[in-house]
Amino acid sequence: MSAEISKITEDNLDQLLSGFFKAALPTPFPPARCLVLRDEMPMPLSAITTPNRRALSRSRLSLAASVALLLGGCWYISNQIGTQVDRPTVGKGEGSAKVPKAILNAHDAAKKMTP
Amino acid sequence: MKVDPPTAGPRQAEFEALFQRHSREVWALAYARWMDADLALDIAQEAFMRLWKQWEAGEEIQNPRAWLLRVGRNLAEDYAKSAFRRNGTSPPQFMNGVLSKEVQPLESLVRQESFAQLRGILEEMPVGDRDLLTLRYALDYDAQQIAEILGINATAVHMRLSRARQRLADRLTAQGVKTIL
Numbered sequence: 001m002s003a004e005i006s007k008i009t010e011d012n013l014d015q016l017l018s019g020f021f022k023a024a025l026p027t028p029f030p031p032a033r034c035l036v037l038r039d040e041m042p043m044p045l046s047a048i049t050t051p052n053r054r055a056l057s058r059s060r061l062s063l064a065a066s067v068a069l070l071l072g073g074c075w076y077i078s079n080q081i082g083t084q085v086d087r088p089t090v091g092k093g094e095g096s097a098k099v100p101k102a103i104l105n106a107h108d109a110a111k112k113m114t115p
Numbered sequence: 116m117k118v119d120p121p122t123a124g125p126r127q128a129e130f131e132a133l134f135q136r137h138s139r140e141v142w143a144l145a146y147a148r149w150m151d152a153d154l155a156l157d158i159a160q161e162a163f164m165r166l167w168k169q170w171e172a173g174e175e176i177q178n179p180r181a182w183l184l185r186v187g188r189n190l191a192e193d194y195a196k197s198a199f200r201r202n203g204t205s206p207p208q209f210m211n212g213v214l215s216k217e218v219q220p221l222e223s224l225v226r227q228e229s230f231a232q233l234r235g236i237l238e239e240m241p242v243g244d245r246d247l248l249t250l251r252y253a254l255d256y257d258a259q260q261i262a263e264i265l266g267i268n269a270t271a272v273h274m275r276l277s278r279a280r281q282r283l284a285d286r287l288t289a290q291g292v293k294t295i296l
Contacts, residue, residue: 008284014252017283020230021253024152025139032134033160034167035127 126170134163137180140264141187143253147245148191150238158194162187184264236286244279251276 141162145155162183169176176182237245246265250256256264258272265272 008288010280010284013280013284013287016229016233016287017248017252017280019226020233021249023230024146025142025253026152026156029138029142030156030160032130032138032163032167034164035131035134 130163130167130170133166133179133183137183138163139254140180140250141183143249144184144187144246144264145191146253147249148188148242149194150234150245154194155191158187158190161190232287232290233283236283236290240279240282244275244282247272247276248279 138159141159142155145158146152149155165186166176166179166183237248240248247261250261250264258269258276261272261276262269
């Protein structure tokens with residue numbers, strides 16, 4: 001330690017610490033924020049800062065209903081597709097296609113003409 | 116225990132009285148933890164907000180002062196884990212070296228330099244010592260009052276204050292701080 005540096009005195013230290021901490025302390029100390037908020041808004045503070053229980057249960061219920069609807073929809077559509085696959089398709093089997101009358105008539109006429 | 120929620124009247128008056136008496140104490144403990152006056156103010160306000168919400172929910176708090184100090188301490192500790200602390204803005208001490216455009220009186224500059232040195236030393240001290248010093252010098256509390264808040268005996272407060280002051284004086288002297296404005 002350098003010789004020219006004098007030892008700090010008790011009073012000096014008190015003065016420094018007091019000045020330092022008092023400069024940090026807000027003066028005047030602001031009023032309670034929740035009372036200011038409460039005066040500005042008519043509803044209870046908890047209604048602003050925390051979700052309403054009734055609203056929470058309502059949203060949960062609607063979420064459950066939407067999920068159920070989605071699952072039900074999927075189940076219904078998959079059933080529909082299943083039954084459509086089982087049903088015989090028109091025009092695929094042998095002899096199942098309808099031949100237009102004009103062609104049949106022409107075919108018959110051609111048979112008659114041949115000896 | 117459930118009680119009536121606070122309404123404009125006696126409960127609000129009680130709340131205001133509690134705020135008047137203890138808001139600075141909550142601030143002091145939060146300030147001692149982080150050495151950040153604005154953050155400490157936010158923590159103090161949040162602690163009182165939570166007390167109000169407890170009352171609104173109809174909860175009875177047997178010892179509001181102890182409850183507030185505990186909530187204030189917990190909030191200060193939680194701040195260490197918060198995303199804001201990890202990703203937030205730089206603490207004010209990082210701005211110490213940035214010069215203002217305004218010309219400042221020499222006296223103010225010397226004072227700020229002393230404060231910056233003092234802050235640096237205080238930040239290296241244990242939080243327990245900073246609790247004592249903040250309560251002693253920001254709020255002008257005596258050993259008995261400090262002992263009540265910290266839950267230790269007054270003799271221990273005297274002893275720890277004396278040691279903390281001695282350490283501070285030695286460090287400040289070593290750094291060349293001798294005149295205090």
